[in-house]
Amino acid sequence: MIRALMVFFVLGLSLLPGLAQAEKVVAGLSAEDIGITASFDGSTVILYGAVKRDAPEPPGRLGVIVTLEGPLQRVTVRRKSREFGIWVNTGKVVVPQAPSYYAVASSAPLEKILPPALDALENISLPLAMRAFAGPLGESDTRPYAEALMRIREKGGVYQLTRKPVKLVQGTLFRADFDLPANLIEGDYTARIFLLRDGNLIDRAERPIRVRRVGLERFTYNLSQNQPALYGLMSLALAVFAGWAASAAFRMLKR
Numbered sequence: 001m002i003r004a005l006m007v008f009f010v011l012g013l014s015l016l017p018g019l020a021q022a023e024k025v026v027a028g029l030s031a032e033d034i035g036i037t038a039s040f041d042g043s044t045v046i047l048y049g050a051v052k053r054d055a056p057e058p059p060g061r062l063g064v065i066v067t068l069e070g071p072l073q074r075v076t077v078r079r080k081s082r083e084f085g086i087w088v089n090t091g092k093v094v095v096p097q098a099p100s101y102y103a104v105a106s107s108a109p110l111e112k113i114l115p116p117a118l119d120a121l122e123n124i125s126l127p128l129a130m131r132a133f134a135g136p137l138g139e140s141d142t143r144p145y146a147e148a149l150m151r152i153r154e155k156g157g158v159y160q161l162t163r164k165p166v167k168l169v170q171g172t173l174f175r176a177d178f179d180l181p182a183n184l185i186e187g188d189y190t191a192r193i194f195l196l197r198d199g200n201l202i203d204r205a206e207r208p209i210r211v212r213r214v215g216l217e218r219f220t221y222n223l224s225q226n227q228p229a230l231y232g233l234m235s236l237a238l239a240v241f242a243g244w245a246a247s248a249a250f251r252m253l254k255r
Contacts, residue, residue, distance in 0.1 A: 024052045025195050025205040032207075034180070035214035042182045045209065047191055048175045057171060060198035063106065063113035064166045066176040067124060067194075068209075070101030070158075071187030077145040093145035100185040101158045102129055105176040107166040115199045122204075124194065126150065126159055157181045186211055 027049030034043055047066055075098045079091040106113060110125055123129045130150050153159040157179075164177045189209040195202045 022053060022055050022058065023195060023197070023202045025193050025203045026050050026052050027191075027193050027205055027207060029191065029207050029209060032209055034184070034209065034211045036184060036186060036211065037214060040182060040184070042184070043180045045178045045180060045191075046175060047178070047193070047207070048173075049193060049205075050173050051171070051195060058197065061113070062168070062171050063108060063196040063199075064168055064174045064176075065104065065106045065110070065114060065124060065194040065196070066166055067105075067129070067192045068101070068103045068178050069099050069129070069190050069192070070185055070211075071099075071189070072097040073100050073185070074098075075149060077149050079145065079148075091145075095146065095149065098149065099129065099159075100187070101180070101189070102126060103160045103162050103178050104129075105162045105164060105166050105178070107168040107174065110161075113196055113199065118196075118199070118201055122192075122194065122201075124192075126154075126161060130159075156183075158183070184211055186213055 027047060030046035030048070031043070034045075045068070047068075051062070075095040077093050077095060080087050104110070104124065104126060110119075114124060119125050119128055123131070127150070130146055150159055158181055162176075162178060164179075166174050166176045168174045189211060191207045191209060193205045193207075195204065
């Protein structure tokens, strides 16, 4: 009897992975490499995918959530207060790792398809994503700084709950559009896809996006970072030459 129970137990364990993977995410990107040039004024990234099934679609509400996260930055948030008629800095908090860009798109409002427990585990919504990278925010004196940073970056368009929801077609195909701003930070970006059924996480996937300066912009950026003295001398020489050229052209026009 005990041996038979052990056999059934082992068989059950062997079937669990198959059940867990009854639905899987298959996704791709319209662009995995984005080049920043002097004329770069933003870009649009399209994430498209499908739900792969090994069996008929199970019952329950299907939900898809996609996040796009930029490289992390060290940010100092300062608080200003009016003292004796003058605005001065009266406090600051250093956020060691804040995403330079963060956007969320979903097939339905997050509060309807995303359980709080899953949000706390995966840091999907904007407040929790920010909290995950900002360090311990339980203290009342640091929370306002993180909230202020979120407000500022939401206003600048780099933190967003996108107005373009995930388009889900017949419970199988989906698509999410992200508008990247012109002030995009160079680095490695990550798109995360979460597949949910009745609030339970069925599958997740990640796709990388590389954002790099190209051409002359990359040369000058690398020069400014690696050889700042030479970059400064070149900038000074260029400014002197531009001034001399403008003066020479003005003298020719006067003749």
